[in-house]
Amino acid sequence: MLLYGTGGVGKTQLALSYAYERRNQGLQAVFWINSETQDEVLQSCTKICVKLELQGAVKDGQHEANQKLLVDWLREIGKSTQMQRGSNVIRAEQEH
Numbered sequence: 001m002l003l004y005g006t007g008g009v010g011k012t013q014l015a016l017s018y019a020y021e022r023r024n025q026g027l028q029a030v031f032w033i034n035s036e037t038q039d040e041v042l043q044s045c046t047k048i049c050v051k052l053e054l055q056g057a058v059k060d061g062q063h064e065a066n067q068k069l070l071v072d073w074l075r076e077i078g079k080s081t082q083m084q085r086g087s088n089v090i091r092a093e094q095e096h
Contacts, residue, residue, distance in 0.1 A: 004035075039063075045070045
C-alpha cells in the first residue's frame with residue numbers, strides 16, 4: 001500500500017489503523033519510508049533491507065543498490081502473494 005498526502009491530513013493515523021486491523025489477518029510487516037527527500041527515501045530503503053537481512057544489503061553507503069534490492073524483493077513478494085496492483089494507493093486529503 002502506498003499512502004501519500006500533505007502534512008497534517010492524518011496519514012500516520014490511517015496507516016496505524018490499517019496496520020492494527022490487518023495484523024490479525026496475516027499482515028507480517030509494515031515499513032515506513034520517509035519521503036521528504038530522495039536521500040531519505042534511499043536511506044529508508046537501506047534500513048529496510050538491513051532489517052530484512054536481504055542478501056547483498058549493505059548497511060552504510062550503498063543506498064541505490066539497496067533500493068534495487070528492496071524493489072526486487074517487493075516484486076517477488078508481490079508475485080508470490082498475487083497482490084492486486086494499483087488498488088492499494090490511498091491519498092489522504094484534509095477535510096474542509
